Amino acid sequence: MDFNDSPEEAAYRAQVREWLAQNAPKQAVGGDDLEGGTKDTMPASKAWQAKKAAAGYAQITWPKEWGGPGGTPIQQVIFNAEEAKHPVPPNPFQIGLGMCVPTVMAFADAETKTRFVGPALRGEEIWCQLFSEPSGGSDVAAARTRAVKAPDGSGDWIIDGQKVWTTGAQFSNFGIVVVRTDPDVPKHKGMTMFWVDMSDPGIEVRPIHQMSGGSGFNEVFFTGVRVPDSQRLGGVGDGWKVSLVTLMNERLAVGGPSGAGWSHFLEAARDITGFDGAPVLKDQAVREKLADWYVATKGLEHTRNRTMTALSRGQTPGPESSIGKVVSAMQMQDLGNSVVELLDQYGIINDPSLAPLKGAFHASLMSAPGLRIAGGTDEILKNIIAERVLGLPGDIRVDKDVAFKDLPTGR
């Protein structure tokens, strides 16, 4: 048991390090906390992606016919780890390259693939994934956005409806959208997937103002958007199966933690005065919480090391990587709130010039509710662990054999 690279991995890491030292930006752009960046950081993001693509460091596992170098998953992990040591710009390409474009690759015709894959890889075009709707977040198959055949007999489809929580829609050139094409059959059988041009005048993108104050997500409205049948991905009625392919391509969960963690908490607890004038760090209840957070943080870190070990050995990683977000999101909320409560009355102040760690604990507190929901709620993730990892049965379904139009919908 050790943490060392194999000789091949070490050679690859050395090569990556050298390339990054010569090519990576020396200074960060922006400073916005949004993962995908902003309008202002976009030029830098695109330039960096183009540079990586030219050198064979964008989508390292993609095969040569897609324009990738045909590398291994562990090489991608090594590159990501080394890249993270440099002040590189935000990455707005992740969802497109990780999920949308692979779906296009799997279902589109040769001409479409040739048209889109290169520009996406080089960061010239950005893709978004239009799945969630006001009527269904966890339940993607509840989609109500509909596509009907144009009455002119052209074979085109007309899309109307609304998507929500679409990351990066405001920057995207294209999107993949799952829509209802047959409401008379059960929900999973009446959906179809299309790719769409986001510059269509019938598509309107409106940012969502989040409770944390930021706006990383959007609502996307479709009004009479006409798409030719050639933009269909997979068969009519196969949209659910196609969307499963998209979701299977979710990026490898090997990223490290972000935001305020146990060591920040330790420092903050040293500076806050508790009972009898001693630092709250001397309070036994505080110390036990700190220990628990440290243990959970290290547990996740070493779980990632186990995943990387499987990749390094050329094996498929075990299901253990599925525990990440369900642990880290809850911890982020508890840890942020704990500092706020230790501050007592002063805890209400989140002004970065007055709050500890420039307000980072307060920021954790306010963004954690989103993290506990985005990309699978705590509850859905526990269902996934129970069903896919432990092999327990799915819930009893009342919506499986009923025509979509006859399902109760609430409001």
Next chain:
Amino acid sequence: MNFDFSDDQKFLKNEARKFLEANCPTSRVRKVLDDDAKAFDAELWAAVAGQGWLGAAIPEEFGGLGLGHIELCAIAEELGRVVAPIPFASTVYFLAEALMLAGSEAQKAALLPKIAAGEVIGCVASSEGPGVPTAGGVQATVSGGKLSGVKLPVTDGDIATHALVLAKESGQVGLFLVDLGSGVTREALKTLDPTRDAARLTFSGVAVERLGGAGEGLSLLEQVTDRAAVLLAFEQCGGADRCLEMAKAYALERYAFGRVIASYQAIKHKLADMYVKNELARSNAYYGAWALNTGAPELPVAASAARIAASEAFWFGAKENIQTHGGIGFTWEVDAHLYYRRSRQLSLVAGAPRVWKERLVSCLERKNMAA
């Protein structure tokens, strides 16, 4: 990155599992549970010695297999899975580790081969009453090389041949190696886990040899316990995994309100929570194994984290396994209580979780200061 058991280690682990499934079914564990006169399974102890496991980490020159601590961790996990009713931890994790850490060449040559052969059983006599043993609380004394005092509880004290004893000599706490041949009165104690022996030991002028320097008793025992904590964490991981398996198997066969209870989210989420805790424990235990095997300076922190995570996982798994079973889980006949009992025994035998949390945070405070 090479953060998992190797193929050879996995083979050893798998062989150990097969051996223990054949030689240590819970029907055997219950023979110790149900018979007050039976302190351990002597037959299993001999069989385990025959496998060479007692000397897995003992160097070949002292009669061991000289494999290393990762291999010992693999064996520990399998022993934990089957709640083995033998003094393995007392003898191997504590006595052998203490000798390898601080024993003289003569002490090692005299005892390690006998440990490997299953002829010596160890025990740790540190506690004298309620609460965490401290320097101020140690009443047992050594004077003129002779030990007097009372220790309780001493796990495996009833069956041990040798003890590690915390006692004061000239006002300083030392750790002493004691041959329990004579001058010791032993009284068996009733405990939460009758599948593991515990006793009150009364020493009246027994000859002792000090391990380590004068006044180094607590710090030496702490070092030994760091090593034991990693190995105990693997036993706890094994027990916790078994609890999840039992809960899952029962949930899949038990019907309520017309369907298997495993289809209810209340049960699914409970089992998912067990899985998450078990994986966090396993990952921390692996780090502890790495630190133990390489003698890394991170060992105190890694051992603390392994111990905290594994204690939590086994406790949660043991109690929620009973809950998943419902009424039948509360009966003597169902094995769930064997794991509930063992989870308490393993959590308490080398410092309860709060002790390790305090130790961990003390280490982190120093580390953060230095950084």
